[in-house]
Amino acid sequence: MSNEDFVVISDISFQFGEQLILNHVELSLKKGKSYALIGKSGAGKSTLLNLIAGFIQPSQGRVTIGGGPIKKSKGNTAFLFQDLGLFPWQTVMEAIMMPLLLKKEKNREKAKEQILVLLKEMELESLKDKYPHELSGGQRQRVAIARALISKPELLLMDEPTSSLDSMTKEHIQQLILAQQQKLRTTLLFVSHDIEEAVFLGEVILILNKNGTIQEMKNPYFAQKDAKEQLGFYEACIEIRKSMNMELPMK
Numbered sequence: 191m192s193n194e195d196f197v198v199i200s201d202i203s204f205q206f207g208e209q210l211i212l213n214h215v216e217l218s219l220k221k222g223k224s225y226a227l228i229g230k231s232g233a234g235k236s237t238l239l240n241l242i243a244g245f246i247q248p249s250q251g252r253v254t255i256g257g258g259p260i261k262k263s264k265g266n267t268a269f270l271f272q273d274l275g276l277f278p279w280q281t282v283m284e285a286i287m288m289p290l291l292l293k294k295e296k297n298r299e300k301a302k303e304q305i306l307v308l309l310k311e312m313e314l315e316s317l318k319d320k321y322p323h324e325l326s327g328g329q330r331q332r333v334a335i336a337r338a339l340i341s342k343p344e345l346l347l348m349d350e351p352t353s354s355l356d357s358m359t360k361e362h363i364q365q366l367i368l369a370q371q372q373k374l375r376t377t378l379l380f381v382s383h384d385i386e387e388a389v390f391l392g393e394v395i396l397i398l399n400k401n402g403t404i405q406e407m408k409n410p411y412f413a414q415k416d417a418k419e420q421l422g423f424y425e426a427c428i429e430i431r432k433s434m435n436m437e438l439p440m441k
């Protein structure tokens with residue numbers, strides 16, 4: 191383990207009944223880097239995210255975060271799962287305030303100031319008093335992302351952060367996520383079905399293989415301005431798609 195290793199997955203195996211999902215996985219996530227986890231449907235991506243979140247326990251092996259057990263790092267990990275988990279009775283401001291209150295931030299005024307800065311950066315300022323049913327899908331997604339980021343997590347786990355959005359909204363939200371991830375130097379692990387999203391947002395691409403192991407690829411297009419305009423971006427997407435198809439026949 192090097193100094194920079196923040197999340198360390200050592201010899202993790204996981205089964206649902208007879209079905210082996212993860213097979214002796216070894217993986218290190220470095221502090222402040224961004225990782226895209228891709229693989230065919232049913233390969234076990236969400237399972238791996240749930241293991242790192244500590245929601246389920248591995249059949250074998252262990253996960254450490256910041257050198258210690260998962261439960262010690264709970265306060266510094268944020269999650270964004272497919273069900274955004276916004277409560278219908280909370281306004282945007284109240285929803286984003288919640289993690290700060292849970293962290294026992296006593297000074298409501300100070301918390302509000304902090305939230306207003308983030309709302310501005312996430313282009314949500316004018317929506318602060320709205321309820322979820324008054325927001326579009328993309329706006330709800332941005333609120334959930336802002337709520338995950340407000341406590342400046344050291345680790346952010348996201349399951350398909352921009353699924354079900356149109357491509358323009360997707361790209362906009364991806365840019366906002368990237369800006370925040372780089373500003374906070376958060377270690378980001380996200381699951382995606384969208385290869386372009388993986389290549390745009392992931393400094394490292396992790397492909398979950400058919401045999402329950404992980405293949406790691408460095409992504410030369412990560413965080414380059416106008417990455418999608420550059421020659422090679424789509425070629426990189428094609429290469430990754432090819433690797434997935436070679437490695438991952440449908441289960």
Ligand SMILES: Nc1ncnc2c1ncn2[C@@H]1O[C@H](COP(=O)(O)OP(=O)(O)OP(=O)(O)O)[C@@H](O)[C@H]1O
Nearest residue numbers: 206207211229230231232233234235236237238441
């Ligand atoms: N609670 C459960 N009990 C039994 N099997 C499960 C359970 N949850 C998931 N599985 C199985 O484990 C495998 C991996 O599921 P997982 O949701 O991790 O895959 P995934 O790669 O995230 O899929 P997708 O891309 O479709 O979301 C699948 O075959 C799924 O049917």
